[in-house]
Amino acid sequence: AGVPAAWAAAGAGLRHAAEAATAAQRLPDRPWHDVRRLDVDVLLWRLRAQxxxxxxxxxxxxxxxxxxxxxxxxxxxxxxxxxxxxxxxxxxxxxxxxxxxxxxxxxxxxxxxxxxxxxxxxxxxxxxxxxxxxxxxx
CATH class of the missing domain: 1.10.10.2840 (PucR C-terminal helix-turn-helix domain)
Incomplete structure (x- = not known):
């Protein structure tokens, strides 16, 4: 999720990483996913419930x-x-x-x-x- 500039930003980074991990479950199988490349998938995953x-x-x-x-x-x-x-x-x-x-x-x-x-x-x-x-x- 990247290196946070301060401890206060660590929580947001961890939340984003957790959402990205959940969203990645719907992606094609890969050994790993780069959370920085999943922003669109995280956005779509967030919109799914609406x-x-x-x-x-x-x-x-x-x-x-x-x-x-x-x-x-x-x-x-x-x-x-x-x-x-x-x-x-x-x-x-x-x-x-x-x-x-x-x-x-x-x-x-x-x-x-x-x-x-x-x-x-x-x-x-x-x-x-x-x-x-x-x-x-x-």
């Missing part, structure tokens, strides 16, 4: 979740990989073992399903947050 988090996930990626529940190929892994690689299509295609045209087709279907532009930074931020929030909204 009910708005589930509504946010449904609003942003609900159509994609519904599609994947009833159709193939599942498009959610494509979106997750695309966002994890910062929108780099060539890397995403390699990671998913797809040719680029197949990836472009899937990204087009995702954009149409969600009614969004995958090149828009605000949309990408919302999608990334919704994908992460899904771990806590459920």
């Amino acid at each position: 009910g708005d988090l589930a509504a946010f996930v449904e609003r942003v990626i609900g159509p994609l979740l519904a599609h994947d529940a009833s159709a193939r190929p599942a498009l959610l892994p494509t979106l997750e990989s695309y966002l994890a690689r910062g929108g780099r299509k060539a890397e995403t295609a390699r990671e998913l073992h797809l040719n680029r045209q197949t990836l472009y087709d899937r990204l087009g279907r995702i954009a149409r399903l969600l009614g969004t532009d995958l090149e828009d930074p605000e949309a990408v931020l919302s999608l990334g947050l919704a994908l992460r929030a899904r771990r806590y909204a459920g």
Whole structure:
């Protein structure tokens, strides 16, 4: 949680570390998590009890979740990989073992399903947050 500047700050650091440890339980298994890199996950974990988090996930990626529940190929892994690689299509295609045209087709279907532009930074931020929030909204 970092080195506190004073004893008074130690309590806040420990509380943050405890919240981060609880939030990390919903993350993919790893040998360890750096608490300094979990701020967004801690924030989402705190918001989970307010009910708005589930509504946010449904609003942003609900159509994609519904599609994947009833159709193939599942498009959610494509979106997750695309966002994890910062929108780099060539890397995403390699990671998913797809040719680029197949990836472009899937990204087009995702954009149409969600009614969004995958090149828009605000949309990408919302999608990334919704994908992460899904771990806590459920």
